[in-house]
Amino acid sequence: MTLSTMFLTMLPGMLRTIAIFVLTLVFSLPLGMVVMMLRKSRIGIVQILTKIFIAVMRGTPLMLQLLVWYFGPYYLFRMPIGGYRFTAIILGFSLNYAAYFAEIYRAGIEAIPVGQYEAADVLGYSKAQTFFKIILPQVIKTILPAVTNEVITLVKDTSLAFALAYSEVFSIAKQISSSQTSFMPFLIAGVFYFVANYAVAFGMEAVEQMFKYYD
Amino acid sequence: MTEERRSNYDDILFRMDHIQKSFGGTEVLKDISVSVRAGEVVSIIGPSGSGKSTLLRCATFLETIDAGTICYRDVIAAQNDSSGKAVYAGPADIRKAKKQFGLVFQQFNLFPHFSVLKNIMDAPVSIQKQPKETARAKAMELLRKMGLEDKADAYPKQLSGGQQQRVAIARALAMEPDILFFDEPTSALDPELTGEVLKVIRLLAEEKMTMVIVTHEMPFARAVSNRVIFMDGGVIVEQGDPEKVFGAPEQERTRQFLRNYQQ
Numbered sequence: 001m002t003l004s005t006m007f008l009t010m011l012p013g014m015l016r017t018i019a020i021f022v023l024t025l026v027f028s029l030p031l032g033m034v035v036m037m038l039r040k041s042r043i044g045i046v047q048i049l050t051k052i053f054i055a056v057m058r059g060t061p062l063m064l065q066l067l068v069w070y071f072g073p074y075y076l077f078r079m080p081i082g083g084y085r086f087t088a089i090i091l092g093f094s095l096n097y098a099a100y101f102a103e104i105y106r107a108g109i110e111a112i113p114v115g116q117y118e119a120a121d122v123l124g125y126s127k128a129q130t131f132f133k134i135i136l137p138q139v140i141k142t143i144l145p146a147v148t149n150e151v152i153t154l155v156k157d158t159s160l161a162f163a164l165a166y167s168e169v170f171s172i173a174k175q176i177s178s179s180q181t182s183f184m185p186f187l188i189a190g191v192f193y194f195v196a197n198y199a200v201a202f203g204m205e206a207v208e209q210m211f212k213y214y215d
Numbered sequence: 216m217t218e219e220r221r222s223n224y225d226d227i228l229f230r231m232d233h234i235q236k237s238f239g240g241t242e243v244l245k246d247i248s249v250s251v252r253a254g255e256v257v258s259i260i261g262p263s264g265s266g267k268s269t270l271l272r273c274a275t276f277l278e279t280i281d282a283g284t285i286c287y288r289d290v291i292a293a294q295n296d297s298s299g300k301a302v303y304a305g306p307a308d309i310r311k312a313k314k315q316f317g318l319v320f321q322q323f324n325l326f327p328h329f330s331v332l333k334n335i336m337d338a339p340v341s342i343q344k345q346p347k348e349t350a351r352a353k354a355m356e357l358l359r360k361m362g363l364e365d366k367a368d369a370y371p372k373q374l375s376g377g378q379q380q381r382v383a384i385a386r387a388l389a390m391e392p393d394i395l396f397f398d399e400p401t402s403a404l405d406p407e408l409t410g411e412v413l414k415v416i417r418l419l420a421e422e423k424m425t426m427v428i429v430t431h432e433m434p435f436a437r438a439v440s441n442r443v444i445f446m447d448g449g450v451i452v453e454q455g456d457p458e459k460v461f462g463a464p465e466q467e468r469t470r471q472f473l474r475n476y477q478q
């Protein structure tokens with residue numbers, strides 16, 4: 001197998017990896033906001049359940065969580081295993097990352113001095129105006145470094161989908177490597193992850209720069 | 216009601232009556248009454264923990280009172296129900312009351328992600344729906360008055376504390392309040408920067424801006440106010456003409472406080 005056929009065989013895997021990455025962010029970034037609000041809810045039981053959810057999501061391996069989402073329906077309800085492999089992956093990743101993002105958002109919001117709310121209140125800003133105009137832009141700035149860390153971890157975490165035998169780039173690399181007895185596929189996969197991370201870091205750095213204007 | 220009393224009544228911009236406020240079990244304001252007439256400059260002095268900030272925070276709805284009445288002109292923002300507990304008016308009346316006052320904080324509380332100009336003109340534009348150009352022109356005029364016209368495009372972090380506090384005063388004035396509250400406007404500043412802020416407040420006093428100022432700057436309070444209130448332990452111990460309160464205080468506690476201050 002030539003290097004270029006190897007690369008072409010791995011290309012669909014790369015696209016699948018990118019799909020996991022993009023969809024996880026699309027779902028988990030907003031979902032994290034919802035989880036954060038439930039976590040800060042004044043209803044005791046909601047707050048406690050959300051705390052437990054976050055603790056479980058952060059306290060158990062993501063690979064295990066993926067297995068639960070995939071095989072759980074079978075063991076619990078005797079549903080046939082199959083069709084929902086990709087759904088289980090996106091569900092597992094999104095819920096897990098939402099828990100992490102929720103805690104990042106919470107820390108970011110709690111870091112805003114109460115004086116900002118008070119100044120806005122006395123001037124007559126509504127609750128919504130205060131949040132979207134005054135608080136949120138400052139929160140985004142403070143949490144960007146932490147979000148960048150998570151996003152970079154996610155690039156690498158996508159390889160965990162191999163646990164569900166989903167042919168993303170890492171699974172394919174493993175297959176080709178054993179059938180061709182070559183180390184090359186792993187090298188290609190490694191370069192792929194590295195380039196992807198580099199692109200993410202570059203993009204996030206640009207966003208961080210955008211928020212530096214008022215330092 | 217006689218003509219004279221009627222006009223006096225119309226003159227009162229702000230009135231707090233029999234205010235009680237506790238935190239947990241501690242009573243911080245004990246039956247406090249204050250009223251402020253148009254054009255008056257009232258200074259509030261008193262030892263740390265006497266309830267001065269709490270009084271201003273209740274007046275500006277940052278804290279809720281337990282009992283008493285709060286009025287801004289004819290808007291009754293809070294008053295006691297039959298059981299003697301304070302009940303606040305609905306959101307429409309609260310909004311009407313809020314339009315009448317501004318507050319300058321000890322820590323400035325400027326919005327760090329807004330330029331100086333935007334800090335001043337954003338509320339008039341997004342709350343009062345003023346046209347941008349009108350609001351900008353007025354903001355620039357206020358900046359000129361504060362001696363900061365060259366800082367319009369700067370961000371708060373690039374300014375000294377004294378400059379930030381002057382921007383905060385401009386931000387409050389841009390909403391054209393009838394009465395402006397100050398909570399120790401110079402306490403967070405280096406001593407050499409207090410002068411520039413006090414100068415601005417003095418200028419506003421000359422223009423007959425109605426102000427209530429909590430301060431530890433005794434000579435300033437004496438020079439600028441029409442009336443001085445001395446608070447201690449959640450009550451008003453003494454109030455009156457600054458020359459009287461500073462020069463010949465009636466109460467022993469006032470004398471003691473002022474004596475400690477001079478040392």
Ligand SMILES: Nc1ncnc2c1ncn2[C@@H]1O[C@H](COP(=O)(O)OP(=O)(O)OP(=O)(O)O)[C@@H](O)[C@H]1O
Pocket residue numbers: 238239243261262263264265266267268269270
């Ligand atoms: N949010 C709060 N919760 C509990 N206690 C409070 C709170 N705010 C103020 N207090 C207490 O109320 C009392 C009056 O405080 P306040 O801040 O009004 O005093 P002050 O006269 O402004 O003092 P200073 O000159 O130090 O600013 C103090 O004993 C303070 O500890």
Ligand SMILES: [Mg+2]
Pocket residue numbers: 267268269399
């Ligand atoms: Mg105070």
